[in-house]
Amino acid sequence: MPALKVDNLAKTFALKKPLFGAASTGVRAVRPMSFQVQSGETLGVVGESGCGKSTLARMLVGLLDASEGKIEIEGKALDNADPAKFGKLIQYVFQDPNSSLNPRKTIRQVMEAPLKRLHGMPRSEREARVSQIFASVNLREEFLERYPHEFSGGQAQRIGIARALAANPRIIVLDEPVSALDVSVQAQVLNLLADLKTEFGLTYLFITHDLAVVEAVSDRIMVLYFGSVVEIGDARRIFANPRHPYTKLLAESAPVVGRPLTAPEQKGTELPDPLNPPLGCAFAGRCPNATDLCRTQEPELEPVGEDQLAACHHPIQD
């Protein structure tokens, strides 16, 4: 049984009805997408700004109501958005560690909230549990009585991770957990996340825009473009052996030590207009291989090669 099963999940943000004329259909931030995450797996989600990765994350933890589709966690369907119901199964680690902590609460108050509200744990047990979690994220217990502004970004992110762990979830959605951190601290946090995963038997959904980071932590990687999944595949192969032209473009754009500087070949850089989405493949306008078929018909996600899936009419072959 997969830890997380997402079936045709989609989100459309309604627009205001104009004074005259009919209401528009709204902006489709996430187009219907289906995927599964196996228990104990780390699924990396990459995409550029505006690809719908944060909207997806917020739907998965119940902070946003899905427009259609369903979310199943370990076989249990969660249909209405209620963070309190989701909280025990799936938790969220925020991008900005400092703004995700209430500046006027001590760390102990922050840590105890999920224990008290989600698990109804009595005070005596709470204290022991908080100490145990703090030990596993390598934070000193004296930090518990302090306020968030006294912490550096890396420490605050550890506290954010500790809070997610306190709910004792099965799955943690990590939304750009290291983007706000310096590189030397980033590595500390990434290693900690890997250790915690083994220790608590967690399943991760790791969202980021950094290809090198996602490759270092993931088992499988899902590439999003304009609200749709364009490619899913094994983390070791997907960037070395991309099937979708967009994945190839991403991999070639990442700055790598020792690779000479050449702008990757492509037409235009603009994303399609979300208010007026193109008919066929959203990437057709930037794609070197686009044909008339691409401009009229939206490609389906189909297996290409042994364990990769790509949504492309003309996938790249070896």
Added chain:
Amino acid sequence: MTAFLKLLFRNRLAALGAVVLSAVLILVLLTPVLPLQNPDITATADRFQKPFTEGHLLGTDHLGRDLLSRLLHGTRLSLAVGIAAALIAATIGSAIGIVAGYFGGRADNIIMRGVDMLMAFPYILLALVIVAALGPGLMNALIAVAAVNVPFFARNIRGITVGLAGREFIDAARLAGMGHIRIILTELLPNVLPVIIIAMSTTVGWMILETAGLSFLGLGSQPPQADLGSMLGEARSALISHPHTSVVPGIMIFLIVMSINLLGDGVRDALDPRLRSGALSRPRAMTLVERKGEVPAPTDDLLAIQDLQTQFHVGDRVYRAVGGVSLSVKAGECLGVIGESGSGKSVTALSVMGLVASPPGVITGGAVRFQGEDLIGASYESLRQKRGDRVAYIFQDPLSTLHPLYRVGRQLSEAIQSHHDIPTAETQARAVQLLRDVRIPNAEARVDNYPHELSGGMRQRVGIAMALANEPDVIIADEPTTALDVTVQAQILSLLDDLQRERGLAIIFITHDFGVVAQLCDRIAVMYAGRIVEEGPTPSVLEAPAHPYTKRLIACVPELGGGQRALAAIPGLPPLVDDLPPGCAFASRCEKAQETCRTGEVMLKGDASRAVRCHYPEEAI
């Protein structure tokens, strides 16, 4: 708390307000035990006694009542009503504001439109209507004044709440299983409370005036009960013949309202974190220079930063952001400056053209020489002429550096015209050409766009075009691609590379990304805690890093193609620049550190082309 009081009393006027207000408060609190005459006993024979007559220190009113006694009892009543009204208005108004701001959407719309309707009435008219409906009396006046002030609190607090409700800690609280009421009470309320208190402290005075106004009109306190407004109202008919009867309550109202307002302003200023840090004070046009020691001699580099020291003086603390940095670029060369946040790389860049905000920034030593001329000691006019003309900047966030209300073409023209006397028609044509140079498609049409109509990558191209506008000799690029997506970053980098080659530009490129410097820069300087720890040609620094920090920093950056793995993290944190350790700043995180590293100053060893600041370098240089 003591820090807050110290800050508050540094403001002389606020201190004066506090003293006057406390005196008044002590007086009215003691009123019941003071040996005063009964304020309501009339003695018409003694009417209109002058002040300082025997038995009546402040004289008597038109019914022969003792003015001092009436004044103190009246003040007591007025203050009580004013404070009670402020508390009621603040409680109801803030509750409305928090609910509207937290729930948003339709609830917000309905509540706030209701509040708007309340605000549409002139306040005194509204108060009169309420009193007319409820009947005169001090209690009803209190209700009227409170009701009139509810919208003020509701709107203020709603604005603050909307900002807070979108913050991530509210989402985090929902994920921790908290309900709406608990989130409002435990997450939002503690964060808006300071704002409520500040708003109250600045409105109490106003409410006392409004209550006095209603009493003056005979709608508040009823005779014989005295409050400041009714005392004034009763004295009005004798204003000319016996002025002291109106002057006495008048002065008291003046003192109370004035002291409350002065104190309230002081409290607001002392609590506002932006004021405390000095962020709201207007910075000077150039960074303050207080150089001690000798100015280094000129060199033949195009731009040379020589032993530059820049500090931030905040209160008693001194942050040594840049502690003696020397860098130089020649024409056609690209120098990469790499470091983590707080390493001083941006401050170094801003110091070149005196752009560090002062206060709190101060340049305390060294020199910056452009073609031999020292820019640190230069006059403002000389700096202004070079800013953007000879040395141009590209910043990280093009959305915040472009003016949102002007078309990009006009901003480019302005950049040219501030240095050269060229007619607008020509600069417009030049603007189109510049946009073409940075490969913006359809430049003729794009020149009339506003910044918000362009994508992030296009905006950064405009930022680069603006830096190129006057064909500068040096461009300082401070993390120009950090905010961009990777596909866009690749294009911007290759554009910068081409421009540098075509025009023989010198570029100082500041970043935290090794991949970017490796592709773009000829030489690299690595900064740590305000100093350069290693410098050298790009391939040599990246392939054979000599400083342990450089080596470990490169190792902990994941690189594409490396597969799933544990990363070699550096334990610990960089030191704070207001509390730098003696010796090497990296010693506490370094495996190779010895006693010598923790004591004496470590000098930069090597020559201009390859140098390292370490006693035990990884590679011999």
